[in-house]
Amino acid sequence: MSRMSSLHVLVVGSLLLCGLAQARVSQEEANRLGTTLTPMGAIKEGNGAGTIAPFAGTMLGAPKWVNYKGTGNFFPDPYPDEQPLFTITQQNFRQYKENLTDGQIALFEKYDSFQMPIYASHRDARYSDFVYENTKYNATHTDIVAAGNGFQDGFFGTPFPIPKNGVELIWNHQASPNYEATNGELDSVSVFSDGSKSWQSNLEERWIMLYSATLGREAYNKQDYNAKVMVQTTAPARQKGEVILVHEYRDVSVQSRDAWQYLPGTRRVRRAPTIAYDFPNGPGGLRTVDDALLFNGATDRYTWKMEPTRELYIPYNNNRLDDPKVSYDKILGRITINPKYMRYELHRCWVVVGELRPDKRHIYGKRRLYLDEDSWAAHLADNYDGQGMLWRTNFRTSVNLYDLPGVGPRVEVYHDLQKGAYAANYLMNEKSGPPAIPKELYPDSYFTTAEVRKLGKR
Numbered sequence: 512m513s514r515m516s517s518l519h520v521l522v523v524g525s526l527l528l529c530g531l532a533q534a535r536v537s538q539e540e541a542n543r544l545g546t547t548l549t550p551m552g553a554i555k556e557g558n559g560a561g562t563i564a565p566f567a568g569t570m571l572g573a574p575k576w577v578n579y580k581g582t583g584n585f586f587p588d589p590y591p592d593e594q595p596l597f598t599i600t601q602q603n604f605r606q607y608k609e610n611l612t613d614g615q616i617a618l619f620e621k622y623d624s625f626q627m628p629i630y631a632s633h634r635d636a637r638y639s640d641f642v643y644e645n646t647k648y649n650a651t652h653t654d655i656v657a658a659g660n661g662f663q664d665g666f667f668g669t670p671f672p673i674p675k676n677g678v679e680l681i682w683n684h685q686a687s688p689n690y691e692a693t694n695g696e697l698d699s700v701s702v703f704s705d706g707s708k709s710w711q712s713n714l715e716e717r718w719i720m721l722y723s724a725t726l727g728r729e730a731y732n733k734q735d736y737n738a739k740v741m742v743q744t745t746a747p748a749r750q751k752g753e754v755i756l757v758h759e760y761r762d763v764s765v766q767s768r769d770a771w772q773y774l775p776g777t778r779r780v781r782r783a784p785t786i787a788y789d790f791p792n793g794p795g796g797l798r799t800v801d802d803a804l805l806f807n808g809a810t811d812r813y814t815w816k817m818e819p820t821r822e823l824y825i826p827y828n829n830n831r832l833d834d835p836k837v838s839y840d841k842i843l844g845r846i847t848i849n850p851k852y853m854r855y856e857l858h859r860c861w862v863v864v865g866e867l868r869p870d871k872r873h874i875y876g877k878r879r880l881y882l883d884e885d886s887w888a889a890h891l892a893d894n895y896d897g898q899g900m901l902w903r904t905n906f907r908t909s910v911n912l913y914d915l916p917g918v919g920p921r922v923e924v925y926h927d928l929q930k931g932a933y934a935a936n937y938l939m940n941e942k943s944g945p946p947a948i949p950k951e952l953y954p955d956s957y958f959t960t961a962e963v964r965k966l967g968k969r
Contacts, residue, residue, distance in 0.1 A: 534653060534654040534655045534662070534670075534671055534675070534679055535650065535651050535652055535653060535654055536650050536651060536673050536675075537651070538651055540650070540673055541647055541650040541651045541673070543673070544643075544646065544647045544650060544672055544673075545643065545647070548672075548673075549566045549568065549885065550568075550637075550638075550642075550643035550646060550647065551638070551643070551646060551669055551672055551884075551885060551886070551887065552646070552650075552669065552672030552673055552674075552884075552887075553566060553859070553884040553885045554566075554859065554884065557632075558822060558857075558859070562632060562822075562857050563632050563634075563822060563857050563858060563859060564631075564632045564633055564634045565634065566634045566885065567633075567634055567635045568634070568635070568636070568637035569635055569637070570589070570635040570636045570637060570911060571636075571637050571639070571916055572913045572914075572916040573586075573587075573913040574589055576589075577589055579913050581914065582914040582947045582948040583695070583943070583944045583945065583946075583947030583948075584944045584945075585833060585834070585835050585939075585944050585945065586830055586833065586910050586911065586912065586913055586945070587830065588828075588830035588831060588834075589635070589828065589830070589911060590630075590633065590828060593630055593631060594630075595628040595629055595630055596629050596630060596631060597629050598626050598627065598628045598629065598850075599611075599619070599626065599627040599629060599824070600619075600625075600626050601619050601620075601622070601623050601624075601625065604616065604619040607824070609822075610821075610822055610823055610824050610857060611823070611824065612823060612879075612881060612891050612893055612904070613879075613893050613901055613904070614891065614892075614893040614901065614904025614905070614906075614926070615627070615824070615891075615904070617901055617904060617928055618847070618904065618926060618928075621928060621931075622846045622847070624844075624845070624846060625846060625847060625850075626850040627824060627850065627853070627855045628850055628851075628853060628854060628855065629824055629855050629856070629857070630827075630828070630854050630855065630856055631856070632827075632856045632857050632858060633827070633828060633856065634858075634885055635911075636885075636911040636916070636917055636918045637916075637917060638688055638915075638916065638917035639916060639917070641667060641724065642667060642668045642688055642917070643668070644668075645666055645667040645668035645728070646668030646669045646672050647668075647672070648668075649664075649665045649666070649668050649669065649670050649671070649672070650671070650672050650673055652664045652665075653665035653670040653671060655678055655679065655682070656762045656764060657764070658764035658811065659678050659764075659810060659811070659815075660762065660763040660764040660809055660810055660811050661682075661737075661760075661761050661762040661763050661764065662682050662686075662761075663732070663761070663762070664732055665686065665721075666721065666728040666731050666732070667721070667722055667723075667724065667728070668688070669683050669686065669687070669688075669887050670682055670683060670686050671683055674817070674861070676815070676816075676817055677814075677815030677816040677817040677863045677864065677865075678810065678815045680815065680817055680861055680863040680882060681806065681810055681815050681863050681865070681880070682810075683861075683882065683887040684804075684805075684806065684863070684880060684882050684887055684888060684889045685804070685806070685807060686721060686887075687886050687887040687888040687919075688722070688886065688887075688888075688915065688917050688918075688919065689719045689721070689722045689915075689919070690717070690719060690722065690912075690914075690915060690946075690948060691718070691719060691722050691723045691724060691725065691948070691952070692716075692717060692718045692719065692723075692948065692949055692952055692953060693715075693716070693717050693946035693947065693948060693949070694714070694715070694716040694717070694946055694947060694949055695714070695715065695939075695942070695943075695944070695945060695946030695947055696712060696713065696714045696715075696745060696942050696943075697712070697713060697715060697936075697937045697938065697939055697942065697946070698710065698711070698712050698839070698937075698938040698939070698941065698942065699711045699712075699713070699793050699794055699934065699935065699936045699937070699938070700794065700839070700843060700934065700935055700938065701793065701794045701795030701797050701932060701933070701934040701935075702843055702844075702845070702932060702933055702934075702935075703795065703930070703931075703932045704930065704931035704932055706845065708843070709794035709795045710746065710747060710794060711744065711746065711747065711750065711793065711794045712744070712745045712746040713742050713743065713744055713745065714742070714743040714745055715740065715741070715742050715743075715946065716740070716741040716742075716953070716957075717738065717739075717740050717741075717946075718738065718739045718740075718952070718953050718958065719737075719738045720734070720736050720737055720738060720739075721737055721738065723952075725952050734761075735760050735761060735762075735765075735766060736758060736759065736760060736761065737759040737760055737761045738757075738758075738759040739756075739757070739758055739759070739953075739958035740755075740756070740757040740759070740958075741754070741755075741756050741957070741958060741962070741963070741966070742754070742755045742756075742757075743966055751775075752773075752775035752967055752969075753772070753773065753774055753775065753967075754772070754773040754963045754966050754967045755770060755771070755772050755773075755783065755786065756770065756771045756772075756958060756959075756960065756962075756963045757769070757770045757786065758770075758958070759808075763808070763809040763810075763811070764811070767787070767809060768786070768787050768808060768809070769782075770782070770783040770784070770786035770787070771783060771960050771963055772786070773963050773964060773966070773967035775967065778967070778968070780960045780963050780964050780967070786800055787800055787801065787808055787809065788800060788801050788808070788809070788812065788873060789801065789873045789874045789875065793925075793934055793936060794934065795932065795934060797903075797925050797927050797930070797932055797933065797934040798903070798905070798925040798934055798936075799874065799875075802892075802894075802903075802905065802925060803923070803936075804889070804907070804920070804923070805880055805889040805890075805891075805892040805905055805906075805907055805923070806865075806878065806880055806889065806892065810865075811868075811871070812867060812868060812871040812872075812873050813865030813866055813867055813868060813871075813873075813878070814865070814866050814868060815863055815864070815865050816863070816864045816865075816866070817861070817862070817863060818862040818863070818864055818879075819862065820859055820860060820861055820862060820884070821859070821860055821862055821881070822857055822858070822859055822860075823857070823858065823860045823881055823891065824855040824856070824857055825855060825856065825858050825860065825881065825883060825890040825891055825906070826853065826854065826855060826890055826906055826907065826908040826909060827854065827855065827856040827858060827883075827890070827909055827918075828854055828856065828909070828910060828911070829852075829853065829854050829908035829909060829910055829921060829922070830910050831852045831853075831854060832848065832852045832853060832854075832908055832921070832922060833910065833921060833922070833939060833940060833945070834852070834940065835940055835941075835944075837852060837940055838940065838941065839938065839940060839941055842935075842938070842940065843935065846931070846933070847924065847926065847933055848922075848924055848935065853908075858883055858884065858885070858890075859884045860881040860882055860883060860884065860890070860891075861881070861882040861884060861887075862879065862880070862881055862882075863879070863880050863882065864877065864878070864879045864880075865877065865878045865879075865880075867897075874896070874897075875894045875895060875896065875902070875903075876895055876896055876897040876898070876899060877894075877895040877899065878892060878893070878894045878895070879892065879893045879895075880892045883909070883918070885918060886909070886917070886918045886919070888907070888909065888918075888919070888920050889907065890906060890907050890909060890920075891904075891905070891906050891907075892904070892905045892906070893905075901928060902927070902928060902929060903925060903926060903927050903928065904926050904928065905923065905924060905925045905926065906923075906924050907920040907921070907922065907923050907924075908920070908921045908922045908924075909921060912945075914948055921937060921945075922935055922936065922937050922938060923935070923936040923937055924936075
């Protein structure tokens, strides 16, 4: 068992005895960030077998050997000449079970064509000094709110880089490094067992206050919002013109998510209280609203527990999947993404389990997320039904987002094991590029119902 895993077992045991610990850590503990730990709280060293790389952190933005044209353009592969070390298949997956999740094992057992090409592990990318400075400040100042449904005095970095419990882990995931603002058009598609497909295209505009350097820490902590999102459906034709506005709040216990929807058929803006929790979302309804990002939104329907860390094969450096020269027809396989364009690497992952509270309802009785130690973003998630049976297994690819800068999520893939279908979200190969950082920040007047009405009537 790794040093980090051993520490987690001790922490989990103590939490069972004394409940949630105080979130903030001492200055002495925080001083480990950037010294014995990476600035984000990960272990610097690789693993004993040499199959996980030590943290390098030498790549800030685009490396010199790639031709990156700036925000809004595709991210060139930083490792274009690398080939898989080996490939895991239905025939050999049992010898790698120690480094696979329940969901990955289920995919191998169900589909004879499911494969995972394994590449060398890289930990070259880093975040800005501003992210690192704020992460260290957060370590000694950020606390979970009383009801556990948010955090306070956390800004522009990981809120709990030295976590003590599952609640802190799930908020680390939701607060993993992000852009201040972006806009761009992306595609979503569901592929069903009979080979049919259901498509949707959306223009998404986001303002993430948590990562708004324009606001700054003091102003962020004085306002209520965490993020504002405007989504305009551009295809298929029957849905074109739909607009959804979402306001996310810092403390969901005080103010839950607000959402409004404009439907061309009614030509009215209405509140949409169902855009939360387990409401079906996306083409084909193969995921829930809170499946986005592998988990997002209010945490109050589950108890969150920390499990020992694991070394897992997770999607990483997946630039090939985003290549604009590769069409969707080549990417979208019968049972999952074409493995030719996938890349998996061995990384250490924090593990957090959400178990449904007895007095709450949700279609998932349990959900388990696996967080990359260097970014805190969940890369894998397994969702179980009320009887404890694995129902859906999901993953997110990642790339070095050169304009962020740092590792960030890209395509989300949701597998419904009961239906034998899957959905892929945030595809961009046949678009002009990834969401871009706008030249000017959105005005407060943009993310309003008046703007929704205006956009819907265009």
